[in-house]
Amino acid sequence: xxxxQQIKNDDENIVRKPIEELERVVIRLAGDSGDGMQxxxxxxxxxxxxxxxxxxxxxxxPAEIRAPQGTLAGVSGFxxxxxxxxxxxxxxxxxxxxxxxxxxxxxxxxDLKPNGILIxxxxxxxxxxxxxxxxxxxxxEDNSLAKYRLIPVKIxxxxxxxxxxxxxxSSKQVNLTRNFFALGLISWLYDRHLKSTISWIKQKFKNRxxxxxxxxxxxxxxxxYGETNELLSIQYSVPKAEMDPGKYxxxxxxxxxxxxxxxxxxxxxxxxFFGAYPITPASDLLHELVKLRGYGVKTFQAExxxxxIGSIIGASFGGSIAVTGTSGPGLALMSEALGxxxxxxxxxxxxxxxxxxxxxxxxxxxEQSDLLQVLFGRNGESPLPILAPQxxxxxxxxxxxxxRIALKYMTPVVLISDAFLAxxxxxxxxxxxxxxxxxxxxxxxxxxxxxxGRYNPYSRNENLVRPYVIPGTxxxxxxxxxxEKERVTGNVSYDxxxxxxxxxxxxxxxxxxxxxxxxQRVHGPSEGDVLVLSWGSTFGAAHTACKNLRKEGLSVADxxxxxxNPLPANLKDILNSYKYVLIPEMNKGxxxxxxxxxxxxxxxxxxxIQGRPFHVIEIEEEVRQxxxxxxxx
Amino acid sequence: xxxxxxxxSTPVLTPKDFDSGFDVRWCPGCGDYAILANLKxxxxxxxxxxxxxxxxxxxxxxxxxxxxxxxxxxxxxHGRAPTIATGLKCSRPDLxxxxxxxxxxxxxxxxxxxxxxxxxxxxxKILLFNNQIYGLTKGQYSPTTxxxxxxxxxxxxxxxxxxxxxxxxxxxxxxxxxxxxxxxPDHMQTVLRRAAEHRGVSFVEIYQNCVIFNDGAYRYxxxxxxxxxxxxxxxxxxxMKFGRDQEKGIFLHGLTPKVINYKQxxxxxxxLLHHDENAQESTLAFFLSRMRYPEFPEPIGIFRAIQxxxxxxxxxxxxxxxxxxxxxxxxxxxxxxENWIVT
Numbered sequence: 001x002x003x004x005q006q007i008k009n010d011d012e013n014i015v016r017k018p019i020e021e022l023e024r025v026v027i028r029l030a031g032d033s034g035d036g037m038q039x040x041x042x043x044x045x046x047x048x049x050x051x052x053x054x055x056x057x058x059x060x061x062p063a064e065i066r067a068p069q070g071t072l073a074g075v076s077g078f079x080x081x082x083x084x085x086x087x088x089x090x091x092x093x094x095x096x097x098x099x100x101x102x103x104x105x106x107x108x109x110x111d112l113k114p115n116g117i118l119i120x121x122x123x124x125x126x127x128x129x130x131x132x133x134x135x136x137x138x139x140x141e142d143n144s145l146a147k148y149r150l151i152p153v154k155i156x157x158x159x160x161x162x163x164x165x166x167x168x169x170s171s172k173q174v175n176l177t178r179n180f181f182a183l184g185l186i187s188w189l190y191d192r193h194l195k196s197t198i199s200w201i202k203q204k205f206k207n208r209x210x211x212x213x214x215x216x217x218x219x220x221x222x223x224x225y226g227e228t229n230e231l232l233s234i235q236y237s238v239p240k241a242e243m244d245p246g247k248y249x250x251x252x253x254x255x256x257x258x259x260x261x262x263x264x265x266x267x268x269x270x271x272x273f274f275g276a277y278p279i280t281p282a283s284d285l286l287h288e289l290v291k292l293r294g295y296g297v298k299t300f301q302a303e304x305x306x307x308x309i310g311s312i313i314g315a316s317f318g319g320s321i322a323v324t325g326t327s328g329p330g331l332a333l334m335s336e337a338l339g340x341x342x343x344x345x346x347x348x349x350x351x352x353x354x355x356x357x358x359x360x361x362x363x364x365x366x367e368q369s370d371l372l373q374v375l376f377g378r379n380g381e382s383p384l385p386i387l388a389p390q391x392x393x394x395x396x397x398x399x400x401x402x403x404r405i406a407l408k409y410m411t412p413v414v415l416i417s418d419a420f421l422a423x424x425x426x427x428x429x430x431x432x433x434x435x436x437x438x439x440x441x442x443x444x445x446x447x448x449x450x451x452x453g454r455y456n457p458y459s460r461n462e463n464l465v466r467p468y469v470i471p472g473t474x475x476x477x478x479x480x481x482x483x484e485k486e487r488v489t490g491n492v493s494y495d496x497x498x499x500x501x502x503x504x505x506x507x508x509x510x511x512x513x514x515x516x517x518x519x520q521r522v523h524g525p526s527e528g529d530v531l532v533l534s535w536g537s538t539f540g541a542a543h544t545a546c547k548n549l550r551k552e553g554l555s556v557a558d559x560x561x562x563x564x565n566p567l568p569a570n571l572k573d574i575l576n577s578y579k580y581v582l583i584p585e586m587n588k589g590x591x592x593x594x595x596x597x598x599x600x601x602x603x604x605x606x607x608x609i610q611g612r613p614f615h616v617i618e619i620e621e622e623v624r625q626x627x628x629x630x631x632x633x
Numbered sequence: 634x635x636x637x638x639x640x641x642s643t644p645v646l647t648p649k650d651f652d653s654g655f656d657v658r659w660c661p662g663c664g665d666y667a668i669l670a671n672l673k674x675x676x677x678x679x680x681x682x683x684x685x686x687x688x689x690x691x692x693x694x695x696x697x698x699x700x701x702x703x704x705x706x707x708x709x710x711h712g713r714a715p716t717i718a719t720g721l722k723c724s725r726p727d728l729x730x731x732x733x734x735x736x737x738x739x740x741x742x743x744x745x746x747x748x749x750x751x752x753x754x755x756x757x758k759i760l761l762f763n764n765q766i767y768g769l770t771k772g773q774y775s776p777t778t779x780x781x782x783x784x785x786x787x788x789x790x791x792x793x794x795x796x797x798x799x800x801x802x803x804x805x806x807x808x809x810x811x812x813x814x815x816x817x818p819d820h821m822q823t824v825l826r827r828a829a830e831h832r833g834v835s836f837v838e839i840y841q842n843c844v845i846f847n848d849g850a851y852r853y854x855x856x857x858x859x860x861x862x863x864x865x866x867x868x869x870x871x872x873m874k875f876g877r878d879q880e881k882g883i884f885l886h887g888l889t890p891k892v893i894n895y896k897q898x899x900x901x902x903x904x905l906l907h908h909d910e911n912a913q914e915s916t917l918a919f920f921l922s923r924m925r926y927p928e929f930p931e932p933i934g935i936f937r938a939i940q941x942x943x944x945x946x947x948x949x950x951x952x953x954x955x956x957x958x959x960x961x962x963x964x965x966x967x968x969x970x971e972n973w974i975v976t
């Protein structure tokens with residue numbers, strides 16, 4: 001097979017610089033939000049996955065739609081971790097940073113490793129932009145960047161020269177191509193093909209030949225600049241990763257979720273009704289689903305979150321697969337209606353894309369602080385199943401799984417994701433839809449009747465599930481509602497013992513779902529010193545940390561909870577098999593609280609509430625400390 | 634299934650078929666009884682199979698309604714019935730969906746949702762029972778309570794300016810707006826039938842008497858002696874007149890109404906203001922909604938009935954169009970634009 005690393009140069013006479021092979025690299029492209037860093041990052045990602053690397057990425061863009069140019073608030077970044085081994089996070093510290101302006105430098109420099117490669121657009125370091133970014137002296141000149149491998153490049157000027165021969169370009173259009181120069185340069189540095197980017201440019205701008213020409217030219221110019229410039233003395237390569245054979249694409253959590261929902265609609269041969277109100281970071285789910293209307297996804301933009309969940313309760317009563325998506329503040333508004341779905345026992349799915357709270361908090365930043373809200377944030381005893389995807393691709397699987405549970409058990413379900421998972425982009429092995437199990441949804445048209453000839457909407461099967469009879473079914477007319485139901489008949493009842501029985505039935509129905517939940521599996525030794533118990537997106541950092549620690553010979557296992565209610569049947573035994581259980585969470589210890597309360601097991605909490613995911617090293621250090629303490633005893 | 638098939642296969646229904654068998658638990662003498670009886674008379678006559686009716690309510694005295702109708706029904710949470718009805722209609726356009734709400738449920742806690750359901754022109758029928766009081770919570774003032782009214786929560790008189798439900802619905806561009814009174818069965822049945830037949834949102838304000846907390850609020854409109862001078866029926870294309878001998882008429886005086894005993898003053902019927910329920914602009918309907926007792930007689934009947942595409946129809950059209958434009962199976966969408974094979 002042809003070596004994919006081999007770049008066929010236009011000019012065979014160029015002497016190639018030495019290439020150093022690396023296991024894995026983390027880079028970040030940062031600039032003003034108008035600088036096109038997200039696009040450059042995505043294209044770098046594409047060329048990396050085509051080379052066969054495992055990749056994990058994280059786009060980080062400002063909350064402001066159009067933050068003032070050149071300010072710290074307006075900095076947009078795209079982080080790419082590419083590797084020849086399996087990876088689960090976008091990486092902790094940066095091996096290389098590209099900063100398109102002083103503000104981007106200031107915001108990101110603290111994440112760059114000592115001796116890391118720092119490419120800056122020298123042209124953008126003017127007295128005006130420096131003062132906007134809050135620099136009192138030029139960091140390119142004052143030696144403050146001495147611990148990095150600083151490579152100043154006149155990107156603005158070089159880009160302008162590269163496209164100067166193309167007629168009809170306005171100066172604004174010229175500047176808009178700068179990101180491709182930077183992409184070309186970094187592509188050379190890490191020995192990536194330009195081919196996929198060039199064909200993408202051709203496709204994307206097929207009606208604008210001038211733009212195709214300009215972007216392609218400057219992309220190549222950036223690449224050749226790397227080849228010939230003396231500041232860059234070495235090139236790096238990251239070999240192909242060993243990955244499961246199959247067809248891959250890269251995907252964000254939001255895209256995976258939307259595709260999982262559309263797939264569910266096909267598996268159940270039923271229309272999916274998605275009613276939602278825009279809220280960061282969940283709005284993108286609505287945007288993705290609108291595109292899937294042709295595949296049986298009906299979308300409705302409601303007037304608020306209360307109306308959003310109301311609309312899906314109505315759609316669920318009507319027999320559609322009912323889904324909404326929101327974030328913490330929206331979920332707070334939905335609480336009362338979620339209780340209605342609990343007592344009426346109607347199937348629906350609420351996706352909560354968590355963000356930093358309380359209140360409005362930090363809308364674009366991830367946190368895992370809604371777990372207790374989801375578990376308990378309703379009046380009365382109102383249990384419901386909770387699932388938490390561990391990676392972008394897992395959003396696809398768990399969207400389907402959550403709907404299976406909702407429909408099988410006639411219950412609202414919450415899928416609890418976060419802003420990191422929603423935006424994080426990972427390679428994903430594409431599933432074959434025809435291999436997925438279909439979803440059977442039965443709407444009975446006949447039913448045993450009571451002695452007075454009326455249908456009993458609250459009769460139950462062996463799983464304590466009531467029949468999903470929908471309007472339009474002759475002879476089975478019935479009423480549901482928020483008032484307590486008499487068992488079986490569903491009539492309004494204030495009978496004290498009936499209420500207690502109904503509370504218990506609803507609780508038992510949900511806890512009985514445990515039999516459908518896969519047994520929890522552990523990575524690493526099945527007993528030992530430390531178990532790291534993570535949930536949701538913390539999986540990546542926790543799993544990577546534990547893998548590293550195991551390589552060092554430490555007795556560390558890790559496991560990630562995808563089912564948070566009910567908890568897997570074997571969890572207690574697992575927890576009891578280790579001397580210490582460490583629970584890293586992006587909150588003040590909410591799962592830690594639940595596990596201790598439920599199993600009376602002492603666990604240790606590791607918390608991070610910075611609106612940023614854990615770094616691998618943070619978990620490694622905590623585990624090392626615990627093990628160190630064990631030896632001291 | 635075509636409508637024709639329905640009418641053939643549907644057995645003739647009677648009000649009794651709509652009786653759920655539940656003991657009705659409104660206070661003796663409550664105006665809700667009359668509304669329930671009239672709706673039970675109208676629904677069987679619409680040619681719609683019973684199993685295709687859904688009654689959705691919020692919270693309040695009026696919202697007990699679904700329990701007393703042997704149709705599909707949902708007694709939901711306070712103020713949110715329009716949201717549930719909207720989702721249900723979008724999911725199941727084949728159903729005839731009736732929202733039963735009150736002045737507190739619909740105009741206070743649920744005002745936002747009612748407004749949006751109306752402006753979207755979702756094909757649902759909204760019945761707002763207006764008794765100008767909170768009954769279920771035992772007697773606090775509501776958004777339609779008259780100013781100065783002494784209630785449990787306003788012992789020295791309410792200082793809230795009340796909302797005018799018809800003006801309000803017009804502000805939200807309702808395509809069908811009517812008002813009727815609990816004590817006029819024939820009128821109510823006519824209005825309810827028209828509401829049912831309207832394609833689009835129907836908003837019906839029903840004056841309803843709360844015997845316990847606000848008794849007599851509509852005596853001016855129901856008392857045998859008083860009503861002739863205080864209400865008049867709107868009829869499309871007809872002059873607006875009222876009084877025991879239909880001797881008084883409504884004239885347009887600048888931008889305000891004026892009441893004149895037109896027979897005495899020597900005017901003809903043709904000089905009176907005529908009603909046009911189909912007027913595209915809501916100016917006349919709004920003008921009529923502002924006529925309030927005691928300054929003016931209050932119009933009852935259909936204020937407005939215009940045709941506009943419904944939300945649910947347009948949504949389905951967009952869905953159909955999207956389905957027609959599908960060129961590849963979902964698997965290809967799942968595969969994405971860029972993918973690669975690992976061997």
